[in-house]
Amino acid sequence: GQNIDQPTEMTATEGAIVQINCTYQTSGFNGLFWYQQHAGEAPTFLSYNVLDGLEEKGRFSSFLSRSKGYSYLLLKELQMKDSASYLCAVRDSNYQLIWGAGTKLIIKP
Amino acid sequence: IAGITQAPTSQILAAGRRMTLRCTQDMRHNAMYWYRQDLGLGLRLIHYSNTAGTTGKGEVPDGYSVSRANTDDFPLTLASAVPSQTSVYFCASRMGHSEGETQYFGPGTRLLVL
Numbered sequence: 001g002q003n004i005d006q007p008t009e010m011t012a013t014e015g016a017i018v019q020i021n022c023t024y025q026t027s028g029f030n031g032l033f034w035y036q037q038h039a040g041e042a043p044t045f046l047s048y049n050v051l052d053g054l055e056e057k058g059r060f061s062s063f064l065s066r067s068k069g070y071s072y073l074l075l076k077e078l079q080m081k082d083s084a085s086y087l088c089a090v091r092d093s094n095y096q097l098i099w100g101a102g103t104k105l106i107i108k109p
Numbered sequence: 110i111a112g113i114t115q116a117p118t119s120q121i122l123a124a125g126r127r128m129t130l131r132c133t134q135d136m137r138h139n140a141m142y143w144y145r146q147d148l149g150l151g152l153r154l155i156h157y158s159n160t161a162g163t164t165g166k167g168e169v170p171d172g173y174s175v176s177r178a179n180t181d182d183f184p185l186t187l188a189s190a191v192p193s194q195t196s197v198y199f200c201a202s203r204m205g206h207s208e209g210e211t212q213y214f215g216p217g218t219r220l221l222v223l
């Protein structure tokens with residue numbers, strides 16, 4: 001079967017760094033996406049990885065290891081507005097997105 | 110219109126009633142998707158359409174139907190609603206099949222079936 005695992009909830013302090021992990025087992029791999037979803041809102045795109053390594057975009061970075069079926073999202077200089085759920089999704093061999101349940105990130109002052 | 114719109118924003122529906130959730134995009138995207146999102150679960154694909162005139166079944170299609178008569182609209186119909194269909198429904202779209210293309214989401218419809 002297809003499975004994507006990420007922690008249910010994490011807590012971090014404003015100004016700090018947090019790493020959200022995602023492991024996956026899917027039928028085929030055509031890229032991994034991270035989305036941000038604020039409570040009561042729609043998911044919005046953060047990052048995309050298809051090759052191994054680190055992709056950096058401002059305060060957010062995403063890493064992929066295809067051989068390990070593993071990715072992480074790194075958030076630096078945390079701000080209160082970063083409090084949200086972070087969704088990991090893998091595009092499978094049918095070009096459909098398989099979604100993790102999301103990690104709720106709580107930022108404390 | 111800019112992006113993807115969904116209607117209604119929220120709805121309370123009696124079990125057994127028929128309901129159509131509307132989704133319209135103005136980005137001329139080829140592919141469109143319907144997901145449901147339930148607490149503790151990831152987004153689950155209900156139906157999708159890779160291009161106007163074609164549709165396909167996702168992970169949880171039972172009890173739902175879709176049509177794609179044109180590029181812009183992708184309505185989702187619940188023929189006879191049941192309480193287990195209480196959920197938040199998101200419509201999404203994507204231009205095509207190019208690598209790295211992201212899906213864009215509508216604001217969602219919150220449905221309560223009693």
